[in-house]
Amino acid sequence: MKLSARSRYATRILLDLAEHTEDRPLCASAISESTDISVPFIEQILRPLKKAGYIKSVRGAYGGHIFLKEPSCITLGDIVRAMEGEINISQCCSTPESCERSGDCRTRFAWGHISRTIERELDAITLADLMFNPEQIAVKSGTSSPPRVHCPEDAQPN
Numbered sequence: 001m002k003l004s005a006r007s008r009y010a011t012r013i014l015l016d017l018a019e020h021t022e023d024r025p026l027c028a029s030a031i032s033e034s035t036d037i038s039v040p041f042i043e044q045i046l047r048p049l050k051k052a053g054y055i056k057s058v059r060g061a062y063g064g065h066i067f068l069k070e071p072s073c074i075t076l077g078d079i080v081r082a083m084e085g086e087i088n089i090s091q092c093c094s095t096p097e098s099c100e101r102s103g104d105c106r107t108r109f110a111w112g113h114i115s116r117t118i119e120r121e122l123d124a125i126t127l128a129d130l131m132f133n134p135e136q137i138a139v140k141s142g143t144s145s146p147p148r149v150h151c152p153e154d155a156q157p158n
Contacts, residue, residue, distance in 0.1 A: 009037050010074065011130070017055060017067035018127055023059075023066030042059045045083070052082040071131055073151035076120035087119040088112075089091050 012035045020026055028039045037045075045063060046053050049055050054074060055122075079085055090111040092099040099105065125137055 003080070004084060007080045009035070009041065010049060010079050010083050010098075011127075011134055012037065014049065014054060014067065014074065014079065014127055015047055015130055017065060018071045018131060021067050023123060024062055025066045027064040031065070048082050052078070054079075054082070070151060071127035075123045076125045077119055080122055087122065088114070088115045089118070097140045 007011050013031055016031055016034050017026060028042045031037070031042055032039045037127075046055065050057060054069055055067055057063070075088065082133070086094045086109070088094045091109070092105065092108050092111065099108075129137055
């Protein structure tokens, strides 16, 4: 399994925007300069990030893109799901009907288990981890659910 460039680049773009939260909005060319991603590809990647509510765009002469969330509230799993959809190493994990053998396939459960393990690991790493403690990610791996900062969107309605 190989993670697409869209997910990898979306992570770089979000990190760049998160590091510039006090500054004015960043235009695509400024993001391109600091991330080494082409402007046309940045524009493609920004659309799903806006839809997910991670960024907003500001029009005008001083316009650009602004990071909206706390870096501790966005995980690599969130980014991959925003860019790719479900995290599965095999299509039969999410849509068993896509395979004529899914009813008696003994390997489908292994692919599902591996997919959930990858998803759990991606969900254990936040943008804040990448910003402030990237060298600790390997140490963090394999732990039970990570402590997560309270994020406003996690609040349950009464």
